[in-house]
Amino acid sequence: MRDLQPAVYLLASGRNGTLYLGVTGNLVQRVWQHREHLVDGFSKEYGVTGLVWFESHETMDSAITREKQIKKWRREWKLDLIERSNPYWNDLWSEVAGQGEVAGFPRSRE
Numbered sequence: 001m002r003d004l005q006p007a008v009y010l011l012a013s014g015r016n017g018t019l020y021l022g023v024t025g026n027l028v029q030r031v032w033q034h035r036e037h038l039v040d041g042f043s044k045e046y047g048v049t050g051l052v053w054f055e056s057h058e059t060m061d062s063a064i065t066r067e068k069q070i071k072k073w074r075r076e077w078k079l080d081l082i083e084r085s086n087p088y089w090n091d092l093w094s095e096v097a098g099q100g101e102v103a104g105f106p107r108s109r110e
Contacts, residue, residue: 006063008070009054010082013047015089019078020048023067027054028096035093050091053082 004025011020011034020043024030033039035049043049057063070078082089 004060006057006060007054008057008063008067010052010078011043011048012050012052012082012089014050016079018046018048019075020046021067021070021078023060023063025060027056031093031096050089051093051096052086052089052091054092054096 005027006023006025007027008021008023009027009031011022011031012018020034022030031051034043037044037049055063055066057066070081073081086092
């Protein structure tokens with residue numbers, strides 16, 4: 001059994017664009033799936049692929065609780081959450097890509 005690395009994450013279509021909030025046990029693999037449009041649904045339909053915020057958790061329960069909390073937030077609060085740690089809305093993919101392996105995606109060498 002693989003070790004889970006629970007995380008809550010926000011994807012965006014661009015600065016102040018469409019947002020997608022998710023929770024996962026493998027951030028690298030899940031964001032890669034969104035980026036490659038392998039996940040049918042909202043993120044694929046609206047082109048929401050840029051990782052703009054994430055938060056690691058010790059357990060899936062705490063990550064799920066946090067995701068449910070943030071889902072209830074106003075949009076302005078979510079924008080503030082992103083901008084406190086990522087004021088330029090940089091895509092954080094390269095930051096997380098080197099942290100894990102994804103089938104078919106080489107590990108970053110940076």
